[in-house]
Amino acid sequence: EEAIRTILTALRGEPFEYKGREVLISPKPVSAPSSLISVGGSVEISATRAARLGLPFVPAVRDESLETAYYAEAKEVGYETPMCIMPSGPGMVMVSEDPEKLWNEIGENLLYDAMTYAAWQYQDQRSSWHVEGSSIEELKEGDQHLIVTPQECVDLLRNKGAVVLHPLVGGVDPAIGWESLELVANKVIPALS
Incomplete structure (x- = not known):
């Protein structure tokens, strides 16, 4: 989770610490980080992590309980635009x-x-x-x-x-x-x- 937070900070164009040094990545992307990154996984913690981070969730398996956990956590943390993309066909x-x-x-x-x-x-x-x-x-x-x-x-x-x-x-x-x-x-x- 820390690695994802670091990537999101970098993509927002904000300074962050890496190996004891302050780093700033520029130019920052035009697109919002949530349109560039999604979180995948096949267990509930991956679903709730995606919601906490304000990112789309793409489960590795079609399991409605993962989708439910994702949307519940999104509501809990105030993430207003959650998006869960359940697998439905070829990869x-x-x-x-x-x-x-x-x-x-x-x-x-x-x-x-x-x-x-x-x-x-x-x-x-x-x-x-x-x-x-x-x-x-x-x-x-x-x-x-x-x-x-x-x-x-x-x-x-x-x-x-x-x-x-x-x-x-x-x-x-x-x-x-x-x-x-x-x-x-x-x-x-x-x-x-």
Whole structure:
């Protein structure tokens, strides 16, 4: 919690102490820190911590008791704009006119991402982001890393209500990530209007 408070202080452009020295980060971001940072977790203390810090909460597992604890703590501490984003679908979506081609281009990046997350999780961890498998083919068969066409993304949004766009997942080339975002902006969003 102290580390998060330090980051928030830095992002607000306020001086803070680090390793015995006063530090001031500038320029400060235009955006409010709460639009840049969220707190995740799969236990109640992570939910209440997010509320105390005045940050959005993104649980690692769909557990309504975590959402309830978050909103209760937010009310208790006077946090007026709480936002809890419950997991409801895949953890990573990329949009492409040719999903199979993109899998061939960035499959290794997605595998790296999946294996890194798997290494952080302990046995029996409560997480909707647990990925079984250790190959690109197994990732493709799963439901956490999706590469979809613009129309498939529209359908996913209509079905799930939200998607997690992750254009730089696993160190993807920014040009590829940008292309995915352009498809969302130019084909997915207009189709939802």
